[in-house]
Amino acid sequence: MEAFVIGALHMLTAIVFPPLMLGVIGKTKAVFAGRVGPPVMQPYRDLIKLCRKGSVISETTTWVFQAGPVVGLATVLTALLLIPLGSSFAPVSFTGDLILLAYLLGLGRFFTAVAALDTGSAFEGMGAAREVTFACLAEPALFLGLLVLAKLSGSLQLGVMLGDSLTTHWATAGASLALVLLSWFIVLLVENCRVPFDDPNTHLELTMIHEVMVLDHSGPAFAMILYGASLKLFAFSALVLRLMLPMGGGPAWLDWPIFLGGLLLVAVVIGVVESTMARLKLTHVPTLLVAACLLSAFGLVLIAR
Amino acid sequence: MSEELVLVGLAACAVSGVPGLLCARSTCAGQWISALILLIGCGLGLAGVGVFWSGANSEELLWRWAIPGGEFRVRMDGLSALFLVPVFLIPALGSIYGLSYWKQTEHRENGRKLRLFYGLLPASMALMLLARNSLLFLVGWEVMALANFFLVTTEDRDPQVRRTGWLYLGATHFSTLILFALFALLASASGSFQLRPLHENEISRHLAAAVFVLCAAGFGLKAGLMPLHVWLPGAHAMAPSHVSAMMSGVVLKMGIYGIVRVTSLLPNPPLAWGGSLLVLGAVSGVLGVAYAIGQHDLKRLLAYHSIENIGIIVMGLGLALAGRSLGRVDWVVLGLAGGLLHVWNHALFKALLFLGAGSVIHATHTRDIDHLGGLAKRMPRTAICFLMGAVAICGLPPLNGFVSEFLVYLGLFRTLDPKAGPTLVGAAFAAPALALIGALAVACFVKVFGVIFLGTPRSQQAAEAREADWSMIGAMGVLVACCLVIGLVPGLAAPMLTRAIEAWAPELPASDVQLTTHAPVGWISAMGLLLLAITAVASLWLRSRLSRETVSVGPTWGCGYAMPTARMQYTSSSFGQMLVGLFAWALRPHRQQPADLPLFPGAASFHSDVPDVVLEEGVLPAIRWISWLCGWFRVLQQGSIQAYLLYIFLTLLVLLFWR
Missing domain, CATH: 1.20.5 (Single alpha-helices involved in coiled-coils or other helix-helix interfaces)
Structure with missing residues (x-):
């Protein structure tokens, strides 16, 4: 019974909470710019409004164009079952779940990029090329970090790797974990197309990455894309937060509020990064991603013996 | 019983092209007869494998032979059974595909030659897999190499095909030469040409090391390991597509079989062997896919992906070998099961992709990706089959490529676990390499599928393409089904893999090598099905929303530009430009572009390619x-x-x- 309640709580949080993070990021940026900004609940209203709208579909497209948003959302939803949130284990937890998690997100990326190419637009081709290129460098960084956690915890389950044993590892191998944390935060920013890699608010198609891939989507399909993007941000934030703030040690009723509060804090940090940093030149992005890989690799070397 | 069935089957395959020689060039009777005989032969062969798996005891067959040292000694074990499946499955599907793809009436001058050698190829490979005598093995090897040569040079009127054929012939004979040395050394240690596991005190450490190096070089050349891959891309590109499917899906795997078999014969492998295979595999994997991204020729691109997948298989083997050196059962099971399952998977999805490529080439008469586009509208069934193959080869769930890569990953992560015994931390760095390979493969197949099948046609041929015939679609459909089954129910393959592991490492206790105790295959099934269910629900929701609201059709948003043309689309070179740039240190791409454009530029041209x-x-x-x-x-x-x-x-x- 308890497992069922926790599972339901997990899914409820994963489904309802994510757009709030976008709202908090927006509000933070508004405060930095000296504006009032949209209310934090605005992303929910946007999603509902989009669901009620009609669509314009390009005449060059096929069914692949519709499959992009559908698979993109389905893969993140499935992946969220694997990520531990406020309780120590996720509803689905098995040896090697971390690999499935990474590859589910890869499947989503595949279909999003293919759907972009379906429109035959040069801009969307450009966005797809950039997205898959940067993912090639972000993926090894993610895995190097996972190797560090696997080495420390001696387990291949996300629930154990990001479990309460991390508290002791922060004391013994804090340097490694700090390097991984930094590297994963960079991965979070690039995978979710935030500044300094991509600006979600830009209005120039030539400089976009993720936004330009979905230029031709509209209505409910676009709502699925926006919602999926918020889920993905939530997923990566949860990973980073669990790395910083190991769960499962204290009383269960306290864990969830702390966790959700922590997520809002991550959103604020992202907002601060976006407000204080300029976008990187596109040709410099790979350099920073290689640096992220090296950070995690150093983390692994530090604990290799 | 099982050996006899396979022998009869391979004999039927070997002669399948002969009746066709007696039929007229201008009729299709010959191709139907030879396809039928080949199908019967392959069916018998697969039945033999089935009998072996159902538990019937296999007995060695032995006939004396006049050649000194030679004897007709055949026996099936778990390893040969595993490799026999693609050897019989892929040619059977390929021959059905060939009925429309290489119609006798359309290819009068070479259709009969093609079918003669097309049947000989699986027959020689099956003989090789059963052989327990190295001379018999070499006979099979050489027939395979020559049959393959004649298949590559099917269109021998084309000077480019002849050049590629020569390169292939030189490479394959170089590998045969190495194998002569290898088997001579083995025979000097064991005292006969029989292939049997050697005991510790029969072979010295230096001799064993020499055998291993020869084995990695000779068989690695056949498998296409970097940097021994030079013959591979051209040969795959020039051969007819159903031959490329068999070459990439099956013939390359004979090199892998050689490495697996020979390493199973040698006692006490040192750690360096496994380590070097891991490094070789990682290098092949990363550079293979990096080269693929730079290609414009669809079949050359797929051929480079074969190098990548061979790399993944070799990484699994290296891990298993290292596990055997250190006595780590979990590395052996996960590495070998991952590698061997990838042998199957690669045979399935790569054959599927080559057959899909064949359909595209058949319809448009070009292999250049940049001349295609928009084919999903003209050839919807081919497009779906190709998409499934693309998802599978990227190792994405819920298809089969994910399962084997998952096993290899799991094994690589296990190298970090100090509690279970001795470890090799350096091996863990292969996991991010595998992640890089996977991400690069996604980039490459987004490009291939997008540029060929999506957008608008870039040439007249692409605009007028017609959907492939039923026999071509049917063959691809069977392969798609196989990919789905292994991806969704990997537990079905577990007993076969366990048998193969037992045959490779007989010293390990049988209770420890069960794949299901080391890997959560049940969870993979459950999550795959769940993913499909969620996708179905999401697409139903989207469909119901769209049916309720107004949906209008308009032109693609061109940022205000009103006259877009097909040539403005992203091409394969523009898509891969950033990645090719990142790997420029290894690929050394060639570019021809106008240096300085004047104020009012005239006609200019741009060209880029990535030679080997x-x-x-x-x-x-x-x-x-x-x-x-x-x-x-x-x-x-x-x-x-x-x-x-x-x-x-x-x-x-x-x-x-x-x-």
Whole structure:
């Protein structure tokens, strides 16, 4: 019974909470710019409004164009079952779940990029090329970090790797974990197309990455894309937060509020990064991603013996 | 029983092309007869494998042979059974595909030759897999190499095809030469040409090391491991597509089989063997896919992906070998199961992709990706099949490629676990390499599928393409089904893999090598099905929303530009430009572009390609140097019989006074 309640709580949080993070990021940026900004609940209203709208579909497209948003959302939803949130284990937890998690997100990326190419637009081709290129460098960084956690915890389950044993590892191998944390935060920013890699608010198609891939989507399909993007941000934030703030040690009723509060804090940090940093030149992005890989690799070397 | 069935099956395959030789060139009767015989042969072969798996005891068959040292010794075990499945499955589907793809009435001059060697190829491979005598193995090997040569040079009127054929022939005979040395060394240790596991005190450490190096070089050349891959891309591109499917899906795997078999015979492998295979595999994997991204020729691109997948298989083997050195059962099971399952998976999805590529080429008569586009509208079934193959080869769930890569990952992560015994931390760095390979493969297949099938047609041929015939679609459909089954229910393959692991490492206790105790195959099934269910619900929701709201059709948003043309779309070179740039240190791409455009530019052209560095800058110059060196010996070869008689006389004289 308890497992069922926790599972339901997990899914409820994963489904309802994510757009709030976008709202908090927006509000933070508004405060930095000296504006009032949209209310934090605005992303929910946007999603509902989009669901009620009609669509314009390009005449060059096929069914692949519709499959992009559908698979993109389905893969993140499935992946969220694997990520531990406020309780120590996720509803689905098995040896090697971390690999499935990474590859589910890869499947989503595949279909999003293919759907972009379906429109035959040069801009969307450009966005797809950039997205898959940067993912090639972000993926090894993610895995190097996972190797560090696997080495420390001696387990291949996300629930154990990001479990309460991390508290002791922060004391013994804090340097490694700090390097991984930094590297994963960079991965979070690039995978979710935030500044300094991509600006979600830009209005120039030539400089976009993720936004330009979905230029031709509209209505409910676009709502699925926006919602999926918020889920993905939530997923990566949860990973980073669990790395910083190991769960499962204290009383269960306290864990969830702390966790959700922590997520809002991550959103604020992202907002601060976006407000204080300029976008990187596109040709410099790979350099920073290689640096992220090296950070995690150093983390692994530090604990290799 | 199982051996006899396979032998009868392979005999039927071997003669399947012969009746066709007696039929007229202008009728299709011959192709139907040979396809039928080949199907029966392959069915018998698969039945033999099934009998073996159902638990019937396999007995060694032994017939004496007049050749000194040679004997007809055949026996099936878990390893040969595993490799026999693609050997019989892929040619059977390929021959059905060939009925429409290489119609006798459309290819009068080479259709009969093609089918003769097309049947001989699986027959020779099956013989090789059963052989327990190294001379018999070499007979199978050589027939395979020659049949393959004639298949690659099917269109031998084309000088480019002939050049590629020569390169292939040279490479394959170089590997045969290495195998002669390898088996001679093995025979010197064991005292006979029988292939049997050697005992510790039968073979010295240095001899075993020499055997391993020869094995990695000789079989690695056949498998296409970097940097021994030079023959591979061209040969795959020039052969007819159903032959490419068999070459990439099955023939390359014979190199893998050789490595697996020989390493199973050698006792106490040192850790360096497994380590070197891991490094070789990672290098092949990363550079193979990096080269693929730079290609414009669809079949060359797929051929480079074969190098990548061979790399993944070899990584699994390396891990298993290292596990055997250190006594880590979990590495052996996960590495070998992952590698061997990838042998199956690669055979399935790569055959699927080559057949899909064949359909595209059949419909448009071009292999250049940049001349295609928009085919999903003209050829919807081919597009779906190709998409499934693309998702599978990227190792994405819920298809089969994910399962085998998952097993290899799991094994690589296990190298970090100090609690279970001795470890090898360096091996763990192969996991991010595998992640890089996976992400690069996604990039490459987004490009391939997007540029070929999506968008608008870039040429007249692409705009007028027609959907492939039923036999081509049917063959691809069977492969798609196989990919789905292994991806969704990997537990079905577990007993076969366990049998193979038992055959490879008989010293391990049988209770420990069960795949299901080391890997959560049940969870993979459950999550795959869940993913499909969520996708179905999401697409139903989207469909119901769209049916309720107004949906209008308009042109693609061109940022205000009103006259877009098909040539403005992203091409394969523009899509891969950033990645090729990142790997420029290894790929050394060629570019031709106008240096400075004047204020009012006239016509200008841009061209970029990625030639094979090892071939262009290593092998070809070396061959030219050797042929220059050999030119000095032409002094001896004047073409006069008298001079040659003199040489013979002098040689005899020298031999007479020897000692």
